[in-house]
Amino acid sequence: MAKHKISVTVNGAAREAEVESRLLLVHLIRENFRLTGTHVGCDTSHCGVCTVMLDGQPVKSCTVLAVQADGSKITTVEGLEQGGKLHPVQEGFTEKHALQCGFCTPGMMITCCALLERNKNPSELEIRQAISGNLCRCTGYNNIVKAVQHASEKMR
Amino acid sequence: MIPAAFDYHGPGTLDEAIGLLSRHGEQAKVLSGGMSLLPMLKLRLGSFEHLVDIGRIPGLEYIKEDGGFVRIGGATRQATLERSELIRARYPILADALPLIADPLVRNRATIGGNLANGDPANDHPAIAIALGATLVLRGPKGERTVPANKFYKALYTTALAPDEILTEVRIPLPPPHSGGAYEKLKRKTGDFAAAAVAVQLTLDKKGAVERAGIGLTSVASTPLEATDASKKLIGSVLNEKSILEAAQLAAAQAQPSADRRGSVDYKRNMIRVLATRALRRAMQRAGGQ
Numbered sequence: 536m537a538k539h540k541i542s543v544t545v546n547g548a549a550r551e552a553e554v555e556s557r558l559l560l561v562h563l564i565r566e567n568f569r570l571t572g573t574h575v576g577c578d579t580s581h582c583g584v585c586t587v588m589l590d591g592q593p594v595k596s597c598t599v600l601a602v603q604a605d606g607s608k609i610t611t612v613e614g615l616e617q618g619g620k621l622h623p624v625q626e627g628f629t630e631k632h633a634l635q636c637g638f639c640t641p642g643m644m645i646t647c648c649a650l651l652e653r654n655k656n657p658s659e660l661e662i663r664q665a666i667s668g669n670l671c672r673c674t675g676y677n678n679i680v681k682a683v684q685h686a687s688e689k690m691r
Numbered sequence: 692m693i694p695a696a697f698d699y700h701g702p703g704t705l706d707e708a709i710g711l712l713s714r715h716g717e718q719a720k721v722l723s724g725g726m727s728l729l730p731m732l733k734l735r736l737g738s739f740e741h742l743v744d745i746g747r748i749p750g751l752e753y754i755k756e757d758g759g760f761v762r763i764g765g766a767t768r769q770a771t772l773e774r775s776e777l778i779r780a781r782y783p784i785l786a787d788a789l790p791l792i793a794d795p796l797v798r799n800r801a802t803i804g805g806n807l808a809n810g811d812p813a814n815d816h817p818a819i820a821i822a823l824g825a826t827l828v829l830r831g832p833k834g835e836r837t838v839p840a841n842k843f844y845k846a847l848y849t850t851a852l853a854p855d856e857i858l859t860e861v862r863i864p865l866p867p868p869h870s871g872g873a874y875e876k877l878k879r880k881t882g883d884f885a886a887a888a889v890a891v892q893l894t895l896d897k898k899g900a901v902e903r904a905g906i907g908l909t910s911v912a913s914t915p916l917e918a919t920d921a922s923k924k925l926i927g928s929v930l931n932e933k934s935i936l937e938a939a940q941l942a943a944a945q946a947q948p949s950a951d952r953r954g955s956v957d958y959k960r961n962m963i964r965v966l967a968t969r970a971l972r973r974a975m976q977r978a979g980g981q
Contacts, residue, residue: 536697537698556697556698557697559733578692579734586796593795598725598729598730599729600699600729602701603725665795667881667882668882
């Protein structure tokens with residue numbers, strides 16, 4: 536079976552890899568690039584813990600082939616902090632206690648960042664709809680909504 | 692979960708993609724958004740030796756009004772359709788349905804062509820395409836042919852697509868004046884498939900009588916279903932509560948659901964009746980009826 540040479544930009548850095556056709560993007564990120572902030576949960580595109588930004592869109596990286604991402608820009612949770620300063624969404628999650636076990640948090644924050652890039656001032660309903668593909672079993676989502684609202688205010 | 696090994700191909704043109712499909716026949720599968728195909732491969736419900744990714748072919752993602760139709764490129768993402776002013780303005784039935792398909796992250800990858808070509812009766816676009824009287828454009832080695840959506844589905848996961856053909860475009864007729872549509876979907880939670888859903892597209896004549904009624908049913912047979920008995924009953928009649936209930940009964944009678952964790956046969960058939968009633972009422976309001 537053929538191998539493919541791929542180049543991607545991960546959190547601003549150019550990376551290359553030689554991958555099997557069937558390698559999933561989440562495994563490229565975790566195992567080849569050792570960025571283990573992105574998690575594997577349900578592995579069937581339901582839970583959203585594997586969410587990364589692919590060319591500006593949040594996607595479930597357990598259901599994308601690594602080779603499909605060739606030439607793309609990827610942002611993972613490790614890329615949210617800039618120059619030692621947390622992203623407003625990360626600050627919001629800290630301030631509003633938007634996590635307990637933390638397993639969904641990296642994917643959840645990527646989805647929230649993508650929402651705020653598209654919509655600077657989302658309503659509560661828009662926030663809840665935007666995160667509807669990311670499951671959290673701890674918080675009941677209320678504090679996640681508050682964290683996004685906090686970030687939205689900070690970013691204005 | 693890791694899929695069984697396959698060879699990935701990322702052709703840059705449609706001709707190259709069709710050439711690959713011709714060469715590998717039944718052993719090749721088209722990869723579009725991958726939101727149904729990749730989970731299927733990961734769960735080992737199916738396997739192919741070759742995946743032909745059409746995501747790198749330029750010119751397959753578009754939404755344009757042209758010659759009495761809205762033409763949608765096969766690789767157009769669900770999220771793009773959801774944000775399209777043209778779609779929202781022309782087809783409220785799609786505006787109803789799009790936010791209910793899978794979840795927002797899946798819709799960022801999933802494509803309309805994939806949803807239609809997959810042949811899963813639980814996908815939402817087939818019933819909608821049937822209701823809208825849409826035509827599907829298929830491209831193969833001998834060129835292009837068109838198949839009406841209501842003639843496309845043959846059996847479970849079996850469509851009119853030959854192994855060396857690609858669904859390149861969906862053509863939806865522009866609704867005439869006094870038209871309206873609606874999609875009513877029952878699902879347990881975000882991300883779930885429909886337990887049952889009903890797509891309705893109506894056109895009324897000047898007197899307010901039904902000129903055309905397209906009705907498609909999701910998840911209640913081995914293929915997407917056209918509720919032909921209900922449509923026939925409605926043609927020529929002025930819609931009122933009585934005729935709506937009668938048509939909804941006929942749609943329910945035509946459904947052939949199977950029992951699963953989403954409900955029993957009787958429950959699903961009854962839900963088709965309820966959803967059809969709601970969809971017909973809303974479509975009628977949108978068409979400018981009472």
